[in-house]
Amino acid sequence: MTLHPQVAAALASMPAPPPGPLDAVAMRAAEEAHVPPLAERPSLHAVEDRDADGVPVRIYTPVEADTCGLLVYFHGGAFFLGSLETHDHVARNLAKETGLTVVSVGYRRAPEAAFPAGLQDCYAVVRWAAEHGDELGWDGGTLAIAGDSSGGTFVAAVAAMAHDDGFGAITHQVLFYPSLDLDFDEDRYPSLRENAVGYGMETAGLRPFNAFYLDSGADPADPLVSPIKRADLSGLPPALVVTAEHDPLRDEGELYGRRLQEAGVPATVSRYDGAGHGFVQHFSWIPEFARVHRETADFLRGR
Template sequence: MPLHPEVATFLATLPPPPAGPLDPVAMRAAEEAQVPPVEERLPLHAVEDLTAHTATGDVPVRVYTPTAADRHGLLVYFHGGAFFLGSLETHDHVARSLAKETGLKVVSVGYRRAPEAAFPAGLDDCYAVTRWAAEQGEELHWDGTTLALAGDSSGGTFVAAVAARAHDDGFDRITHQVLYHPSLDLDFDEDRYASLRENAVGYGLETAGLKPFNAFYLDSGADPADPLVSPVKRKDLSGLPPALVVTAEFDPMRDEGELYGRRLREAGVTATVSRYAGAGHGFVQHFSWIPEYHRVFTETRDFLTRR
């Protein structure tokens, strides 16, 4: 099917990208300016800003409690933004929807970003908060069952990397990994995946923009050959948590996400790959208000509760 008409209409209103190098400070400010005031956001039982005291240092987190129940399962959420954009604020609506639709308590991680923080600072923060959430289970009123990871775009990179790192460390409390239109191979050679050519132009994120958008992360020491940077390059995927991999039809990175799902299944891991028709990269953050795309949260709920 073609690009969703509401998405296409929005993309047609966007000005061409500014000439010259990317300015992370200006781009972050522009993102934050679009965040609605608190009173206009999806209401939940409780939303609380905390500091996770971890082995990597203090990490800001925002904890979303969906209901007044005494105990909840946990979902640790890593926002996207090409490793230099995104924040607790810009992805607040995603975390709220995850909490409401899944019924889980969501811990959103304000990890350190490039270029100010070199690799692997952001990854270290995400892994440390995941372990902190399990260790602080009593304080978080965790019911001791679900401990899921979820992330969009570069947050999906961190989901796969944290799941692998936890497995290697013998930390076996993670029950699920959920990746929304993930970036899993930071080698952007256009011959690697058909989607890099098929979806190169005209769908929002363009193939030519992948290198400059990820340059802050790569220039900080992230090696695309490292499986913690490009998780699809990990040789042995066996023993990882069950996965839901959500891809977008018109995303240049569609095929690497779907390859990750296939490789998980080949390694004996339960993995579901769900491609959203008519969608482009970033639809979970930018277009989840469209009913066809808001179902990504109920699909996540169904995956997390499936026996």
């Protein structure tokens, strides 16, 4: 299937990136400038900014209820972009569709914070959420983790860390077009060549976009950096792995899902035809892609 025409039109209207090395500060400012006004975001019962043992979080309560399940969300952005604001609408949509209280994590980013600072923040908030379940209204049931792109990297890594630590509270993991192999050898996966050019995120841009993270000490051979390199995936939480047809990262996500299945982990791999990388953040308003929130909700409800 070809790239969805509305996505193709949006990409065609985007200006070419400026030449030279990436400027993290300028790129963050540009991203923040495109955040929609509050009135245009999905409304919920309550949204609150808090501090989770030193990590900024934003808590989304979809409806008034005594208790409900929890979902801890890690935003994407190649480990140096993204924020509570840029992904606010994603967290709101997840809360609204799943009915869970969503805790979005404002983790530390590269290059200012070296590896593994951001990952440690994400894991710490998951444990904080479990420890503060009473004040969050957690019903003691669902405690899911979810993330898009590099946030999906953190989901896989946090699930592994929790397993190795004997922390068994995580019930589900949801990975939206995750980055799971930071080796970036173009011959490693066919999708790196099939989707190299013309679909938004391009294969040639993967290395420079992730350079801030890798240069901060993240070793691509480390399974906490490249979760697909973890030898034993058994015992991890059930997973939903969402991929995009026209994404250079498509094949590593789908391979990870298959490896989970082979390790005895209940795992669903769902490819969105016509989609490119980042569609949950940028194009989930398109009807063909909006179902990703319903699919996530169905997975978390065990359907």
